[in-house]
Amino acid sequence: MLGLDVDELTAGTTPVTRLTIVSPRGERVSRAFSRPAFVVPRRVLDHRLVLAAQAAGAVLRRRRVRSVTQTSTGVVVDDDIVARVVVGADGAESVVRRQCGAGGVPEGTVALAVRGYAPTDLAAEQHLTLAAAHWPAYAWVFPIGDGTANVGYGEVVRREPVTRAKLTERLHRLLPGLDPVPLRGHRLPLSPGRPDPGHGRVLLAGDAASLINPLTGEGIYYAVLSGSLAGAAALTADPARAYRAALRRRLGRHLRHTDVLARLTRRSWPLDLAVRAARDDRRAFDRLVEIGLGAGTLDARLLFAFSRAVSPR
Ligand SMILES: Cc1cc2nc3c(=O)[nH]c(=O)nc-3n(C[C@H](O)[C@H](O)[C@H](O)COP(=O)(O)OP(=O)(O)OC[C@H]3O[C@@H](n4cnc5c(N)ncnc54)[C@H](O)[C@@H]3O)c2cc1C
Known part of the structure; x- marks a missing residue:
């Protein structure tokens, strides 16, 4: 996957072979994927990534980071850890993003979503139902191959405030009969709001860099890719410059095109x-x-x- 050489990431997961999409006005497409997709629960994916990183020599230490300060020679984390380079991969509410001067998430570039797990008869078919109401919005059913599916609903935040209760009600309206639990919600900083990803010796990856596809809300691919590019850039003499260039090479054209498509699809x-x-x-x-x-x-x-x-x- 992504050239990371971690083959076991999807081990034991039934590949999803088909995708069905229903458009806001009821147009429908159902086709086989040209290459299989995998739905791996985050606790499994994250655990496997950590094991692979440790096997490659990384040392895992857990702590809640509160401050990140750059000095002339490196980066000081919480006044007691000194690093040559810090990669801020701390998600949608990134402390590192705020503290390195990259700014907040611009208005109009955030989505909110809820998801849980529910029993399903679907084995290897993903369903997306694009919602006509509250557009841009959609509900999904992604089977994980054990008789349950990752089921959720998300929408881009416009003028009207979006609450968890509203998201839950809209999910049930679009997917009647499914009752996913436990229902968890989160913000999704979408890629049209991405900041400069490199600030001296501090690099931002994944959601901290607003790397979420504005059309689908998918962010895992970008998070893993940007994390690995940031890691490689950290070894160079000018990490911010190397990282910006690597991201531009791998994702620049794609991100420009999804920016345009996000603007074109403000209407459904x-x-x-x-x-x-x-x-x-x-x-x-x-x-x-x-x-x-x-x-x-x-x-x-x-x-x-x-x-x-x-x-x-
Ligand atoms: C409901 C929902 C469903 C989604 N479904 C999909 C999907 O099906 N496919 C897909 O590709 N994407 C999906 N996404 C998007 C995807 O989850 C994110 O893009 C992805 O998790 C980004 O990874 P990340 O590592 O950048 O951030 P996160 O996964 O958010 O990881 C950030 C990590 O940083 C830690 N952290 C945060 N603050 C601190 C701190 N101060 N100190 C130390 N650690 C900290 C957190 O505990 C967490 O472990 C979904 C998002 C939502 C909200």
Whole structure:
């Protein structure tokens, strides 16, 4: 995965082979993935990543970081740890982001989501239901292969405040009959609000760098990728510069395209077209999956499929 050489990350997980998407106006596409996807619960994924890092020589120490200060020679954490470089991978409420001067998360670039686990008959098929109300919003069912599924609902925060009660009610409305537990909620800082990821000897990765796909809310791929790029950049003479360049190389074009798509999909009707295009054109479906889950970009084929979806024969 991502060239990390940690093959056991998905071990024992049944691959998800199919994706069904229902658009805000009820257009539907159901197709097999070109490559399998995996739904691995976070406690399992995180544990495996930690074991792999330790096997490679990393030392795990747990503490809640409260302050991060740069000096002329390094970075001081909580007044008692001195590091040459710090990678802030401390999530959506990042202390490191605030303290290194990267600023907060800009308005209009945050989503809120809730998710839990529920029994399901689905074995290897993911479902996304895009919501017409409270757009941009969608509900999902991602089976994990043991008879249960990761089930949730999220929406981009606009003017109206979004509460946990509202998210829960909207989840139940879109997915009647499913009662996921325990229902946990969190903020998602979306990538159009990303800050400069490198500040001297402090680098930001994952959610701390607002690396969440604005179209799908997916952030694990970016978090693992940016974390590994930050780790490699930390070994260079100019970590911030090396990190910025590496991120630009791996994700720059993709992030520019998802920024544009996020603006174009502030209204829900382009999603109806996208789902229609994916239904009628296998390669358009594959492209959209890569844009939503990986580092895919817009291309002529996808634009052609959109144009055909505007005027279906
Ligand atoms: C409901 C919901 C469902 C989602 N579903 C998916 C999905 O299906 N697929 C997907 O790709 N993405 C999903 N995402 C997004 C994904 O969870 C995040 O993008 C991803 O977790 C980012 O990883 P991270 O390591 O940057 O941050 P986190 O996973 O948030 O990890 C941050 C870590 O830093 C620690 N930390 C925080 N503050 C401090 C501090 N001061 N000191 C020390 N440690 C600290 C935290 O305890 C935590 O361990 C979902 C998000 C939500 C809210």
